[in-house]
Amino acid sequence: xxxxxxxxxxxxxxxxxxxxxxxxxxxxxxxxxxxxxxxxxxxxxxxxxxxxxxxxxxxxxxxxxxx
Amino acid sequence: xxxxxxxxxxxxxxxxxxxxxxxxxxxxxxxxxxxxxxxxxxxxxxxxxxxxxxxxxxxxxxxxxxxxxxxxxxxxxxxxxxxxxxxxxxxxxxxxxxxxxxxxxxxxxxxxxxxxxxxxxxxxxxxxxxxxxxxxxxxxxxxxxxxxxxxxxxxxxxxxxxxxxxxxxxxxxxxxxxxxxxxxxxxxxxxxxxxxxxxxxxxxxxxxxxxxxxxxxxxxxxxxxxxxxxxxxxxxxxxxxxxxxxxxxxxxxxxxxxxxxxxxxxxxxxxxxxxxxxxxxxxxxxxxxxxxxxxxxxxxxxxxxxxxxxxxxxxxxxxxxxxxxxxxxxxxxxxxxxxxxxxxxxxxxxxxxxxxxxxxxxxxxxxxxxxxxxxxxxxxxxxxxxxxxxxxxxxxxxxxxxxxxxxxxxxxxxxxxxxxxxxxxxxxxxxxxxxxxxxxxxxxxxxxxxxxxxxxxxxxxxxxxxxxxxxxxxxxxxxxxxxx
Ligand SMILES: Cc1cc2nc3c(=O)[nH]c(=O)nc-3n(C[C@H](O)[C@H](O)[C@H](O)COP(=O)(O)OP(=O)(O)OC[C@H]3O[C@@H](n4cnc5c(N)ncnc54)[C@H](O)[C@@H]3O)c2cc1C
Numbered sequence: 001x002x003x004x005x006x007x008x009x010x011x012x013x014x015x016x017x018x019x020x021x022x023x024x025x026x027x028x029x030x031x032x033x034x035x036x037x038x039x040x041x042x043x044x045x046x047x048x049x050x051x052x053x054x055x056x057x058x059x060x061x062x063x064x065x066x067x
Numbered sequence: 068x069x070x071x072x073x074x075x076x077x078x079x080x081x082x083x084x085x086x087x088x089x090x091x092x093x094x095x096x097x098x099x100x101x102x103x104x105x106x107x108x109x110x111x112x113x114x115x116x117x118x119x120x121x122x123x124x125x126x127x128x129x130x131x132x133x134x135x136x137x138x139x140x141x142x143x144x145x146x147x148x149x150x151x152x153x154x155x156x157x158x159x160x161x162x163x164x165x166x167x168x169x170x171x172x173x174x175x176x177x178x179x180x181x182x183x184x185x186x187x188x189x190x191x192x193x194x195x196x197x198x199x200x201x202x203x204x205x206x207x208x209x210x211x212x213x214x215x216x217x218x219x220x221x222x223x224x225x226x227x228x229x230x231x232x233x234x235x236x237x238x239x240x241x242x243x244x245x246x247x248x249x250x251x252x253x254x255x256x257x258x259x260x261x262x263x264x265x266x267x268x269x270x271x272x273x274x275x276x277x278x279x280x281x282x283x284x285x286x287x288x289x290x291x292x293x294x295x296x297x298x299x300x301x302x303x304x305x306x307x308x309x310x311x312x313x314x315x316x317x318x319x320x321x322x323x324x325x326x327x328x329x330x331x332x333x334x335x336x337x338x339x340x341x342x343x344x345x346x347x348x349x350x351x352x353x354x355x356x357x358x359x360x361x362x363x364x365x366x367x368x369x370x371x372x373x374x375x376x377x378x379x380x381x382x383x384x385x386x387x388x389x390x391x392x393x394x395x396x397x398x399x400x401x402x403x404x405x406x407x408x409x410x411x412x413x414x415x416x417x418x419x420x421x422x423x424x425x426x427x428x429x430x431x432x433x434x435x436x437x438x439x440x441x442x443x444x445x446x447x448x449x450x451x452x453x454x455x456x457x458x459x460x461x462x463x464x465x466x467x468x469x470x471x472x473x474x475x476x477x478x479x480x481x482x483x484x485x486x487x488x489x490x491x492x493x494x495x496x497x498x499x500x501x502x503x504x505x506x507x508x509x510x511x512x513x514x515x516x517x518x519x520x521x522x523x524x525x526x527x528x529x530x531x532x533x534x535x536x537x538x539x540x541x542x543x544x545x546x547x548x549x550x551x
Contacts, residue, residue, distance in 0.1 A: 019316070019331075019333055019339035020333075021314050021315070022314060022315045022316070022317070024305055024308050024309035024315065025309070027302075027305040027308070027309035028303075028305070028306040029306060029309055029310055030306065030310055035310075037522070038522045038523060039488065039491065039522070041488075041523075043522075044522050044523040044524040044527075045524070047520070047524040048524035048528065051494045051520070051524055051528060052528065054516075054518060055478045058476040058496050058516050059476075059478075061476065061516065
């Protein structure tokens with residue numbers, strides 16, 4: 001976790017007693033390939049069907065439980 | 068002839084009423100009571116709150132839909148339940164307040180044979196000084212609120228185009244909030260829109276939350292199997308914020324808001340403040356404040372409702388520590404234990420306890436996410452309760468239908484940028500919603516059905532869901548084929 005005193009940094013405001021702010025610099029970051037695949041049409045079309053199928057299976061599982 | 072009265076026309080009530088109408092013949096009456104004339108598809112208020120949709124796109128008038136379906140609609144606010152009737156008659160009834168145009172508010176009794184309380188939450192802005200529309204922050208909980216939020220956002224965008232620097236704070240406005248998913252969705256969409264408007268470099272965006280860790284979402288987080296690891300939602304959520312340069316403050320209880328300034332206490336017991344140009348902070352939820360009276364007119368509200376105003380149902384409300392919480396504590400049939408012809412559906416029922424581990428600051432302030440009841444379980448519970456009542460009315464023998472949140476899954480698609488080719492959304496499924504450590508000892512959930520990923524496909528699904536659920540809510544042909 002990275003901690004920074006932010007008030008007055010970018011927005012030029014008067015300083016206030018800001019506590020710990022996580023600037024998330026040590027967080028897991030996606031690679032350029034991952035970012036590319038997120039909007040790459042052929043892959044996303046495939047994911048579209050796959051996510052829908054997953055949701056249908058989830059609903060199917062519920063219906064089976066609550067019959 | 069039986070009369071079933073449904074209080075509330077939100078996701079739960081507006082699911083229950085049409086199913087009841089389908090399952091009961093016309094000798095029985097279905098009545099819906101709701102103070103709003105419109106149905107609102109709440110999840111799309113996120114887009115309304117950034118000027119990406121209009122109010123007409125997320126809401127429509129209920130009266131013509133109910134009139135066509137053969138459902139009686141009373142635009143009124145329920146205020147009291149008389150489950151034992153009055154001194155004159157043992158027939159139970161509910162008192163509603165109706166605003167007659169040009170006159171004062173009139174109180175009308177509506178007798179019922181079965182009652183569904185689907186009144187959702189009271190948006191409890193009053194819990195935090197200065198919180199909410201008309202005060203110092205905006206909200207996206209209702210179409211009116213979201214429209215105001217959009218106006219404020221777009222005005223700031225214009226100022227930034229003129230060179231101003233602005234700070235946006237988005238999150239939860241109290242230590243006992245739920246619905247962090249909605250706040251998270253708003254913050255990432257807001258950041259995306261700042262980029263679309265070409266002013267991202269002029270803005271600081273901060274996510275301020277009462278969650279113990281990012282990704283808790285009031286369901287104690289979740290674990291997802293991905294790329295050879297079983298990873299907590301905390302990691303994914305932090306990553307989503309990191310790649311967008313959105314900063315975060317967790318474990319925060321907002322205790323006061325002044326113009327452009329939020330005062331908060333942290334779980335460590337420290338007091339801090341933060342300045343802002345625009346803040347969208349969600350309120351904590353409470354029950355809508357229905358009262359109850361016995362036949363003699365004595366108040367019995369505490370018999371039907373928990374202290375937070377939500378209705379007690381067939382849950383185990385025994386106070387016990389986190390380690391002793393069980394999936395079996397959660398209600399299954401949503402029947403009121405004292406009056407079996409009353410049910411509660413959606414947010415209106417009292418959860419037995421939170422799902423996330425409770426935490427208290429050294430000053431004794433509880434700071435943790437309370438239990439969410441999202442759209443999918445709210446609608447499923449609405450349908451299941453309707454089924455149980457329809458069976459009772461038609462004399463079918465057998466146990467009531469059940470839908471415990473410890474046996475229900477939920478699918479949630481959180482938009483993270485609205486554009487048909489460049490947008491993305493996080494698509495998540497969890498099963499079950501309430502972790503069951505007896506069935507799934509290590510992670511509390513079935514990892515086969517607990518999944519998550521971000522991509523354009525999620526955005527397409529979110530858009531399709533918007534149109535599909537509004538189609539279903541308008542009761543257009545084939546609406547029953549669309550799942551909840
Ligand atoms: C901004 C936002 C975004 C969200 N996004 C998602 C999402 O993407 N996915 C998801 O699953 N969930 C989402 N949710 C949660 C979802 O909206 C709720 O789970 C759902 O609306 C709960 O349904 P409900 O019927 O219990 O309550 P509501 O939908 O709130 O309906 C309550 C109804 O009761 C009526 N009412 C109130 N008081 C009275 C009274 N005294 N008498 C009679 N009627 C009364 C109200 O007018 C309303 O018609 C979001 C919530 C918010 C605020």
